[in-house]
Amino acid sequence: MFASHNLRTPLGRARGLGSAKDGLHHWWLQRLTALALIPLTVWFVASVVGLAGSGYEEFATWLSAPCTAAAMILFLGITFHHAQSGMQVVLEDYVSDHGWRNASIIVVKFICYGLAVLSIVSTLIVSFGG
Protein backbone atom coordinates (compact mmCIF):
# COMPACT_ATOMS: atom_id res chain seq x y z
CA MET A 1 0.00 0.00 0.00
CA PHE A 2 1.65 3.21 -1.12
CA ALA A 3 0.72 6.78 -0.28
CA SER A 4 -0.48 8.67 -3.34
CA HIS A 5 2.45 11.11 -3.17
CA ASN A 6 5.04 8.35 -3.40
CA LEU A 7 4.79 5.91 -6.25
CA ARG A 8 8.21 4.38 -5.62
CA THR A 9 8.32 0.78 -4.49
CA PRO A 10 10.19 -0.14 -1.26
CA LEU A 11 12.88 -1.77 -3.41
CA GLY A 12 13.23 1.39 -5.46
CA ARG A 13 13.57 3.48 -2.31
CA ALA A 14 16.21 1.12 -0.90
CA ARG A 15 18.15 1.35 -4.14
CA GLY A 16 17.88 5.12 -4.02
CA LEU A 17 19.74 5.09 -0.71
CA GLY A 18 22.95 4.38 -2.57
CA SER A 19 25.09 1.41 -3.38
CA ALA A 20 25.87 -0.93 -0.51
CA LYS A 21 29.34 -1.27 -2.05
CA ASP A 22 30.34 1.95 -0.29
CA GLY A 23 30.14 0.09 3.02
CA LEU A 24 33.23 -1.83 1.98
CA HIS A 25 35.27 1.30 1.40
CA HIS A 26 37.20 1.30 4.70
CA TRP A 27 37.68 -2.46 4.74
CA TRP A 28 38.80 -2.54 1.12
CA LEU A 29 41.32 0.31 1.49
CA GLN A 30 42.80 -1.35 4.58
CA ARG A 31 43.39 -4.55 2.57
CA LEU A 32 44.61 -2.69 -0.51
CA THR A 33 47.16 -0.75 1.56
CA ALA A 34 48.17 -3.98 3.33
CA LEU A 35 48.83 -5.64 -0.03
CA ALA A 36 50.87 -2.67 -1.27
CA LEU A 37 52.87 -2.64 1.96
CA ILE A 38 54.13 -6.21 1.50
CA PRO A 39 56.68 -5.37 -1.24
CA LEU A 40 57.25 -1.84 0.10
CA THR A 41 58.07 -3.13 3.60
CA VAL A 42 60.46 -5.75 2.23
CA TRP A 43 62.15 -3.00 0.18
CA PHE A 44 62.27 -0.66 3.19
CA VAL A 45 63.75 -3.23 5.58
CA ALA A 46 66.32 -4.36 2.99
CA SER A 47 67.30 -0.72 2.45
CA VAL A 48 67.62 0.06 6.16
CA VAL A 49 69.70 -3.10 6.65
CA GLY A 50 71.94 -1.94 3.78
CA LEU A 51 72.27 1.52 5.35
CA ALA A 52 73.07 0.18 8.84
CA GLY A 53 76.14 1.85 10.29
CA SER A 54 76.37 4.51 7.58
CA GLY A 55 76.14 8.26 8.09
CA TYR A 56 74.35 11.26 6.64
CA GLU A 57 76.20 11.29 3.32
CA GLU A 58 75.28 7.70 2.42
CA PHE A 59 71.70 8.27 3.52
CA ALA A 60 71.32 11.47 1.47
CA THR A 61 72.94 9.88 -1.59
CA TRP A 62 70.68 6.86 -1.32
CA LEU A 63 67.51 8.94 -0.91
CA SER A 64 68.36 11.32 -3.76
CA ALA A 65 67.97 8.59 -6.41
CA PRO A 66 64.59 9.15 -8.10
CA CYS A 67 63.37 5.58 -7.69
CA THR A 68 64.42 5.50 -4.03
CA ALA A 69 62.63 8.77 -3.30
CA ALA A 70 59.52 7.56 -5.13
CA ALA A 71 59.50 4.24 -3.27
CA MET A 72 60.04 6.06 0.05
CA ILE A 73 57.16 8.47 -0.59
CA LEU A 74 54.89 5.57 -1.57
CA PHE A 75 55.98 3.64 1.52
CA LEU A 76 55.35 6.63 3.81
CA GLY A 77 51.99 7.61 2.33
CA ILE A 78 50.60 4.09 2.32
CA THR A 79 52.05 3.27 5.75
CA PHE A 80 50.35 6.26 7.35
CA HIS A 81 47.08 5.55 5.57
CA HIS A 82 47.21 1.94 6.78
CA ALA A 83 48.14 3.07 10.31
CA GLN A 84 45.24 5.52 10.73
CA SER A 85 42.88 3.00 9.17
CA GLY A 86 43.92 0.25 11.60
CA MET A 87 43.96 2.59 14.59
CA GLN A 88 40.40 3.65 13.74
CA VAL A 89 39.22 0.03 13.96
CA VAL A 90 41.06 -0.55 17.24
CA LEU A 91 39.62 2.64 18.78
CA GLU A 92 36.10 1.81 17.51
CA ASP A 93 36.36 -1.58 19.18
CA TYR A 94 37.85 -0.62 22.54
CA VAL A 95 36.78 2.96 23.38
CA SER A 96 33.19 2.58 24.52
CA ASP A 97 32.36 6.23 25.24
CA HIS A 98 31.01 7.78 22.06
CA GLY A 99 32.65 11.17 22.58
CA TRP A 100 36.05 9.82 23.51
CA ARG A 101 35.89 7.34 20.65
CA ASN A 102 35.27 10.00 18.03
CA ALA A 103 37.75 12.41 19.62
CA SER A 104 40.54 9.81 19.72
CA ILE A 105 39.91 8.72 16.12
CA ILE A 106 40.02 12.34 14.93
CA VAL A 107 43.24 13.08 16.87
CA VAL A 108 44.96 9.91 15.59
CA LYS A 109 43.97 10.66 11.98
CA PHE A 110 45.19 14.26 12.23
CA ILE A 111 48.51 13.12 13.71
CA CYS A 112 48.97 10.39 11.07
CA TYR A 113 48.29 12.74 8.17
CA GLY A 114 50.56 15.38 9.75
CA LEU A 115 53.40 12.88 10.12
CA ALA A 116 52.81 11.64 6.57
CA VAL A 117 53.20 15.15 5.13
CA LEU A 118 56.19 15.94 7.38
CA SER A 119 58.05 12.77 6.43
CA ILE A 120 57.25 13.13 2.71
CA VAL A 121 58.32 16.79 2.63
CA SER A 122 61.52 15.78 4.47
CA THR A 123 62.13 13.05 1.90
CA LEU A 124 61.84 15.61 -0.90
CA ILE A 125 64.19 18.06 0.86
CA VAL A 126 66.86 15.38 1.30
CA SER A 127 66.25 14.08 -2.20
CA PHE A 128 66.64 17.53 -3.78
CA GLY A 129 69.83 18.07 -1.81
CA GLY A 130 68.52 20.15 1.14
Added chain:
Amino acid sequence: MTQAAKPAARPLSPHLQIYRLPLAAWLSITHRITGVGLTLGTLLLTYWITAAAYGPDAYAAFTDYLDSPLGYLVLFGFSVALFYHLCNGIRHLFWDAGKNFEIAATNRGNVVVLVGTVVLTALAWFLALA
Protein backbone atom coordinates in the same frame (compact mmCIF):
# COMPACT_ATOMS: atom_id res chain seq x y z
CA MET B 1 2.52 -25.43 29.66
CA THR B 2 2.34 -26.86 33.14
CA GLN B 3 5.92 -27.88 33.30
CA ALA B 4 8.98 -25.67 32.95
CA ALA B 5 10.88 -26.54 29.81
CA LYS B 6 14.19 -28.16 30.56
CA PRO B 7 16.96 -25.95 29.19
CA ALA B 8 18.48 -27.53 26.16
CA ALA B 9 22.17 -28.35 26.41
CA ARG B 10 23.28 -25.83 23.87
CA PRO B 11 26.92 -24.86 23.41
CA LEU B 12 27.69 -21.70 25.34
CA SER B 13 29.37 -18.75 23.78
CA PRO B 14 32.93 -18.67 25.14
CA HIS B 15 33.69 -15.84 27.51
CA LEU B 16 37.15 -14.31 27.58
CA GLN B 17 37.54 -14.83 31.34
CA ILE B 18 36.83 -18.56 31.37
CA TYR B 19 37.88 -19.56 27.88
CA ARG B 20 41.45 -20.58 27.23
CA LEU B 21 42.34 -18.72 24.05
CA PRO B 22 43.71 -20.94 21.29
CA LEU B 23 47.09 -19.95 19.84
CA ALA B 24 45.44 -18.45 16.74
CA ALA B 25 43.47 -16.08 18.99
CA TRP B 26 46.66 -14.98 20.78
CA LEU B 27 48.27 -14.34 17.42
CA SER B 28 45.21 -12.36 16.36
CA ILE B 29 45.30 -9.99 19.35
CA THR B 30 49.08 -9.74 18.93
CA HIS B 31 48.42 -8.51 15.38
CA ARG B 32 46.48 -5.57 16.80
CA ILE B 33 49.03 -4.89 19.54
CA THR B 34 51.91 -4.86 17.05
CA GLY B 35 49.81 -2.67 14.74
CA VAL B 36 49.38 -0.08 17.51
CA GLY B 37 53.08 -0.40 18.38
CA LEU B 38 54.11 0.12 14.75
CA THR B 39 51.87 3.20 14.57
CA LEU B 40 53.83 4.60 17.53
CA GLY B 41 56.99 3.53 15.71
CA THR B 42 56.12 5.82 12.80
CA LEU B 43 57.17 8.66 15.13
CA LEU B 44 60.70 7.24 15.02
CA LEU B 45 60.50 6.79 11.25
CA THR B 46 59.39 10.41 10.81
CA TYR B 47 62.07 11.65 13.20
CA TRP B 48 64.73 9.79 11.18
CA ILE B 49 63.80 11.33 7.81
CA THR B 50 63.01 14.76 9.24
CA ALA B 51 66.37 14.83 11.05
CA ALA B 52 68.06 14.19 7.71
CA ALA B 53 66.09 17.05 6.16
CA TYR B 54 67.36 19.37 8.93
CA GLY B 55 70.93 18.48 8.01
CA PRO B 56 73.99 16.39 8.97
CA ASP B 57 74.11 17.61 12.60
CA ALA B 58 70.49 16.73 13.34
CA TYR B 59 70.99 13.41 11.57
CA ALA B 60 74.08 12.63 13.67
CA ALA B 61 72.16 13.50 16.84
CA PHE B 62 69.45 11.04 15.81
CA THR B 63 71.88 8.19 15.07
CA ASP B 64 73.68 8.93 18.37
CA TYR B 65 70.39 8.46 20.24
CA LEU B 66 69.86 5.12 18.52
CA ASP B 67 73.44 3.96 19.10
CA SER B 68 72.70 3.05 22.72
CA PRO B 69 71.35 -0.01 24.55
CA LEU B 70 67.90 1.58 24.72
CA GLY B 71 68.13 2.50 21.04
CA TYR B 72 68.97 -1.07 20.06
CA LEU B 73 66.15 -2.38 22.26
CA VAL B 74 63.66 -0.06 20.54
CA LEU B 75 64.95 -1.02 17.09
CA PHE B 76 64.82 -4.71 17.96
CA GLY B 77 61.23 -4.41 19.21
CA PHE B 78 60.35 -2.40 16.11
CA SER B 79 61.80 -5.09 13.83
CA VAL B 80 60.04 -7.96 15.62
CA ALA B 81 56.70 -6.12 15.52
CA LEU B 82 57.17 -5.25 11.84
CA PHE B 83 58.04 -8.79 10.74
CA TYR B 84 55.27 -10.27 12.86
CA HIS B 85 52.68 -7.84 11.49
CA LEU B 86 53.95 -8.52 7.95
CA CYS B 87 53.77 -12.33 8.28
CA ASN B 88 50.47 -12.41 10.14
CA GLY B 89 49.07 -9.71 7.85
CA ILE B 90 49.70 -11.93 4.83
CA ARG B 91 47.81 -14.68 6.64
CA HIS B 92 44.93 -12.28 7.28
CA LEU B 93 44.81 -11.49 3.56
CA PHE B 94 44.45 -15.23 2.83
CA TRP B 95 41.63 -15.39 5.40
CA ASP B 96 40.00 -12.35 3.78
CA ALA B 97 40.09 -14.27 0.49
CA GLY B 98 38.28 -17.14 2.23
CA LYS B 99 41.29 -19.45 2.29
CA ASN B 100 42.90 -21.51 5.09
CA PHE B 101 40.00 -21.40 7.54
CA GLU B 102 40.22 -25.13 8.39
CA ILE B 103 41.68 -25.89 11.83
CA ALA B 104 44.62 -27.81 10.38
CA ALA B 105 45.44 -24.97 7.99
CA THR B 106 45.09 -22.40 10.79
CA ASN B 107 47.45 -24.39 13.01
CA ARG B 108 49.98 -24.64 10.18
CA GLY B 109 49.60 -20.89 9.67
CA ASN B 110 50.41 -20.26 13.36
CA VAL B 111 53.71 -22.07 12.94
CA VAL B 112 54.54 -20.37 9.63
CA VAL B 113 53.87 -16.91 11.11
CA LEU B 114 55.95 -17.52 14.25
CA VAL B 115 58.86 -19.20 12.46
CA GLY B 116 58.75 -16.56 9.72
CA THR B 117 58.95 -13.76 12.29
CA VAL B 118 61.95 -15.32 14.05
CA VAL B 119 63.78 -16.14 10.81
CA LEU B 120 63.22 -12.71 9.21
CA THR B 121 64.20 -10.88 12.41
CA ALA B 122 67.37 -12.98 12.81
CA LEU B 123 68.25 -12.56 9.13
CA ALA B 124 67.77 -8.78 9.17
CA TRP B 125 69.90 -8.32 12.30
CA PHE B 126 72.56 -10.72 11.06
CA LEU B 127 72.87 -8.81 7.78
CA ALA B 128 72.71 -5.40 9.48
CA LEU B 129 75.44 -6.19 12.01
CA ALA B 130 77.61 -8.33 9.72
